[in-house]
Amino acid sequence: SLSHTQTPATALPAAEVLTLDTMNPNIKRVEYAVRGPIVQRAMQLEKELQEGVKKPFTEVIKANIGDCHAMGQQPITFFRQVLALCSYPELLNDNKFPEDAKDRARRILQACGGGSIGAxxxxxxxxxxxxxxxxxxxxxxxxxxxxxxxxxxxxxxxxxxxxxxxxxxxxxxxxxxxxxxxxxxxxxxxxxxxxxxxxxxxxxxxxxxxxxxxxxxxxxxxxxxxxxxxxxxxxxxxxxxxxxxxxxxxxxxxxxxxxxxxxxxxxxxxxxxxxxxxxxxxxxxxxxxxxxxxxxxxxxxxxxxxxxxxxxxxxxxxxxxxxxxxxxxxxxxxxxxxxxxxxxxxxxxxxxxxxxxxxNPPQPDEPSYSTFMNERTAVLAALAEKARMTEEILNKVPGIRCNPVQGAMYSFPQIQIPHKAIEEAKKGQAPDMFYCMTLLDEMGICVVPGSGFGQRDGTYHFRMTILPPTDKLKIFLAKVKEFHQRFTERYS
Ligand SMILES: Cc1ncc(COP(=O)(O)O)c(C=O)c1O
CATH class of the missing domain: 3.40.640.10 (Type I PLP-dependent aspartate aminotransferase-like (Major domain))
Structure with a gap:
């Protein structure tokens, strides 16, 4: 009988089918900075901290991506109640869930194939x-x-x-x-x-x-x-x-x-x-x-x-x-x-x-309305406070200029990078990448270089989210301030 290890009569082609040279060239041109090299480095630093390696910081504060819950934002109770009920309809018999959440779950399930969100x-x-x-x-x-x-x-x-x-x-x-x-x-x-x-x-x-x-x-x-x-x-x-x-x-x-x-x-x-x-x-x-x-x-x-x-x-x-x-x-x-x-x-x-x-959130005459409104308002008010705080603190740092955070969840401040640092960076990377990598390595602060988003030639920025909890964001901004001053002195 033929064994699968037997060599075939004609040799098979040696070359791989899929290589960097033969793959879809468009994919190679794709870049996505908010999950790029900075974030990989941040994850490596976190791992090293866990293993007990000594660093000038005890935690990495990530402000690289608009991932709200990852940064500690709490989910809206009503949403999760209804989703729990939809996932496990047995809970419709549980009196811990408010009636309006149950009504909503039944309504959604009725619209699903076989009454299941698994369809x-x-x-x-x-x-x-x-x-x-x-x-x-x-x-x-x-x-x-x-x-x-x-x-x-x-x-x-x-x-x-x-x-x-x-x-x-x-x-x-x-x-x-x-x-x-x-x-x-x-x-x-x-x-x-x-x-x-x-x-x-x-x-x-x-x-x-x-x-x-x-x-x-x-x-x-x-x-x-x-x-x-x-x-x-x-x-x-x-x-x-x-x-x-x-x-x-x-x-x-x-x-x-x-x-x-x-x-x-x-x-x-x-x-x-x-x-x-x-x-x-x-x-x-x-x-x-x-x-x-x-x-x-x-x-x-x-x-x-x-x-x-x-x-x-x-x-x-x-x-x-x-x-x-x-x-x-x-x-x-x-x-x-x-x-x-x-x-x-x-x-x-x-x-x-x-x-x-x-x-289609809870309505004023429904039992979940007031909790829903309180939670919604608290999240948006905290973001508004952090937006204001970010602008105020960053604009106090000589060499950093940032526009008001009128909306969304980000600030994109412009940073002055000293000429010597630009020269140093140009040996291997964009100047703002060099700045952000150094910020990460020295302070444990993770932001994304402006070059990942595009900026006018000769200007440098970073993007940060305003999502860290207020007390952490304060530490974060103080560290950015300290770092910027130190970095500027080092390369002046
Ligand atoms: C402007 C903008 N559009 C779209 C998205 C994509 O969001 P999602 O695919 O999670 O809805 C984002 C996420 O950060 C965004 O900032």
Missing amino acids: YSASQGIELVRQDVSRYIVRRDGGVPSNPDNIYLSTGASDAIATMLKLLVSGEGPTRTGVMISIPQYPLYSAALADLGAIQINYYLDESNNWSLAVGELRRALEAARKHCNPRALCVINPGNPTGQVQSRQCIEDVIRFAAEENLFLMADEVYQDNVYAEGCQFHSFKKVLFEMGPKYSEKVELASFHSTSKCYMGECGFRGGYMEVINLDPAVKAQLTKLVSVRLCPPVPGQALLDLVV
Whole structure:
């Protein structure tokens, strides 16, 4: 009999099929700084601390990623009660759970295949949840209509954003699709565009004007890009990541007019819509402003807007819940979109259930209302306090300048790096990477270099989240201050 160890008559090819040279080159161009080398180093330092290695610090404080619960934010009780009931319906007989949580769980389970959140759902998402999302949007936008058919539930906002970009990208050479993204940007955008082999068109936010978005800059970027690609989409993040700005209504109107005139598909990333802290700032959805601009715009501009269960007061990143609403999408393309999402079967059903609670929270006449409101308000108030504190303390450090954190969960301060440090860094890495690595190694503080998000040439930044608990954030900011002074002296 033939043994499997027997050598075959003809020798097999020696080369591996999949190597760095033969793999998909687009994947090699993908970068994602918020989980990059800094974070790997931070994890290594944590491990060494655990093993008893002596360091100039006793813990690593991580402010590299907007992962709220990982930083100690507590989940909203009502959400977890309903999710527990949905996961283990036996608990519906347990009198520790409030009646409104039970009602909600029954309602969601009835909409699931076989009454179980373990069943696949429709690919676009559970119909009931899409209806609730639509009603939420109508309330949020002061009555502007929303159609559940235009809602696609997603695996976090990331998945919907990547899917929409996938639909948009086509052409070769000078006709290849270009997509306009803000710089600094959230690296999901550059990563998704690299993956798709699309052309990234950078427009710069105005740091000297609270990271605002100016139409003149959009026009400059667009005209430059038209020479080598076919710009077809414009992405806007509001409130901003990594820059923490909240756009004015006027600015949003200007952007919509620009998109209409230049025939661009608009993508509005609104995952931080409840995270607005600064006085005088308010969240305005692109959808609402679009409809307030009248039919000339609202019947023309193609818009996809995105929301998520990961941010705001929920911070439920791990559930991977989210939705997108599409407006004025060509019905034939919409059918293609529905086909595309059906290949992945469906977004996680627990994430859909959670999203349903976010868009349909306890009402004033329900038993869970007051606890829900207290918890929600406490989370947002703590974030507002930390936003203010971050700006105030950082701006007291000579050589660090930061704009107000008007919204979202981040600060993107500019740092002066001495010339000698830049020279030192250039032997192997970007100057701000050198700065952040040294900050990590000497202080146990983990932030992400500005180069991972994009910045004007010759300027340096880091991005930090405002998520560490208040007392820890205070220590964190004091350490940044101490380090910056020491680093500046060392290289002066
Ligand atoms: C601007 C922005 N968009 C999208 C996402 C993706 O979030 P998720 O996929 O968890 O919904 C994030 C996460 O940090 C973000 O900051």
